[in-house]
Amino acid sequence: MTTTIIQAVGAAEGAAETVRATCLRIAEAADRAGAELRGGRNPLPRAALTRWESALTESWQALALVHTGLSAARRLPGAPAYAVGNVLDGLAAAREAAELAAGDAAWVRRGLAVAEDRLRRAGADQPTALATADRWGAACARLDLVAARLAIGVRALERYADQLAPGEHPPPPPAALSTPPEPAERRAGVASAGALLRRAHGWRGWRAFLARVRYEVYRELARSIPW
Amino acid sequence: MVSRYAAALRDLAAGRLYEHDQRLRRFDEPAWQRYGELLDAAFRLAVHRRFRPGQDRAPIIRFVASVRERYDHTGQDVDPGVAESLVWAALGERDPVPMERAAVTAQTLLVVGLLEDEGLAPTELESFVRQAEAEGYPD
Numbered sequence: 344m345t346t347t348i349i350q351a352v353g354a355a356e357g358a359a360e361t362v363r364a365t366c367l368r369i370a371e372a373a374d375r376a377g378a379e380l381r382g383g384r385n386p387l388p389r390a391a392l393t394r395w396e397s398a399l400t401e402s403w404q405a406l407a408l409v410h411t412g413l414s415a416a417r418r419l420p421g422a423p424a425y426a427v428g429n430v431l432d433g434l435a436a437a438r439e440a441a442e443l444a445a446g447d448a449a450w451v452r453r454g455l456a457v458a459e460d461r462l463r464r465a466g467a468d469q470p471t472a473l474a475t476a477d478r479w480g481a482a483c484a485r486l487d488l489v490a491a492r493l494a495i496g497v498r499a500l501e502r503y504a505d506q507l508a509p510g511e512h513p514p515p516p517p518a519a520l521s522t523p524p525e526p527a528e529r530r531a532g533v534a535s536a537g538a539l540l541r542r543a544h545g546w547r548g549w550r551a552f553l554a555r556v557r558y559e560v561y562r563e564l565a566r567s568i569p570w
Numbered sequence: 571m572v573s574r575y576a577a578a579l580r581d582l583a584a585g586r587l588y589e590h591d592q593r594l595r596r597f598d599e600p601a602w603q604r605y606g607e608l609l610d611a612a613f614r615l616a617v618h619r620r621f622r623p624g625q626d627r628a629p630i631i632r633f634v635a636s637v638r639e640r641y642d643h644t645g646q647d648v649d650p651g652v653a654e655s656l657v658w659a660a661l662g663e664r665d666p667v668p669m670e671r672a673a674v675t676a677q678t679l680l681v682v683g684l685l686e687d688e689g690l691a692p693t694e695l696e697s698f699v700r701q702a703e704a705e706g707y708p709d
Contacts, residue, residue: 449632487636491687494629495620524669526599529606532674533594539641539648539675540682541587 348421352413359409366402373399427507434504438497445493452486455479575605576699579612582678583685583695611706613677615698616684617660630657637683648676656680 373395380388416422459479466472524532572580574593581590597605621630634653642648653676658664667673690698 445629449628487632488687490629491620491633491636492689495688498619498622501622522666522669523603523606524671524674526602528669528671529602529674530594532671533609533678535647535671535675536641536678536682537582537587537591537594539643539679540582540585542643543641544585544587 348416348419349423352416352423355409355413355416359406359413362402362406362409366399366406369395369399369402431504431508434500438500441493441497441500445490445497448486448490448493452483452490455486456483459483572696572699573604573703575601575608576703578605579608579681579702580695580699583682583690583699584692608702608706609678609681612699612702613656613681613684614660615702615705616681616688617657619688620684621657621661623661623663630654633657633683633687634680637679640683640686641679648672648679652676653680 373392376388376395377392380392383389456479459476462472462479463476466476523529574596578590578593578597581587581593594605620633631650631654634648634650634657637653638645638648638650649672652667652673655664655667656673656677657680659666669677685695685698688694
């Protein structure tokens with residue numbers, strides 16, 4: 344019985360690896376085909392892309408089910424012992440892959456920013472060129488976010504690895520506290536940050552709407568008074 | 571139920587600036603001090619969730635640049651040197667930065683930028699704020 348469970352868990356682990364590789368290959372195939380075929384009028388490429396995207400969704404779901412099953416199977420009596428070393432190795436590999444991906448995202452972002460800048464300057468009087476430059480600018484912002492989210496994920500895995508193997512990476516010394524600012528400085532600093540955020544995002548919500556209306560009414564009133 | 575300081579921080583991070591302003595208006599001196607402690611703790615926590623001590627400088631430079639790009643449209647309201655020093659000081663790798671008005675502004679925007687990048691769901695933001703509160707004044 345125990346041997347069978349161990350064999351089953353081992354087989355499922357191998358299957359998870361293969362399904363993961365399959366997911367990545369399908370994603371690459373769908374993306375490459377999408378880059379060439381999207382926007383065309385012929386229904387055949389559209390049908391191919393739709394099927395591949397649906398195959399990708401199914402594969403990720405299958406992978407999730409395999410992982411869920413694995414974590415349940417590891418709790419069965421006689422299942423292979425929970426090897427912290429293996430988990431740490433797996434996490435280290437995942438972190439390395441994420442850091443490489445973040446590096447690629449940063450590198451591509453630089454190239455795209457240069458392309459955006461060149462197009463913006465070369466096509467300053469052409470709306471299509473400016474719209475394209477805007478799209479590339481938006482892509483740069485998204486790549487920034489990709490790098491940020493990858494870094495946050497890497498740090499979360501590092502903290503988890505520290506919990507699994509305490510003492511392997513001693514925690515850093517606590518940051519020295521700065522002298523608290525004078526209350527007036529704090530107030531002015533926070534107010535100035537709030538003003539910058541409002542300029543960037545504007546007011547939000549119904550209270551914000553009322554505040555805007557109030558502001559406009561006061562402004563009109565001030566204009567109508569013959570000073 | 572979170573404290574009024576934590577509620578103000580939550581509104582700030584969620585972009586509810588009107589509510590944030592309204593809460594701050596009701597703060598007296600001791601409340602401002604508590605809010606400042608909470609902001610410091612949230613900043614340290616958010617920095618450690620994104621960066622690690624001893625890491626490359628480039629990601630921190632890029633992060634500060636992205637915060638300035640997002641919120642500092644004049645390019646003169648957030649000093650990049652001060653902002654980077656704040657991050658390094660939070661990681662324990664540099665002496666604390668004197669907290670003058672410019673540093674407080676930078677710190678507040680960095681907290682907002684860090685949390686915005688994390689894309690936290692409301693419940694996750696709530697739990698972050700609670701954790702910051704526990705670290706800011708554990709009493």
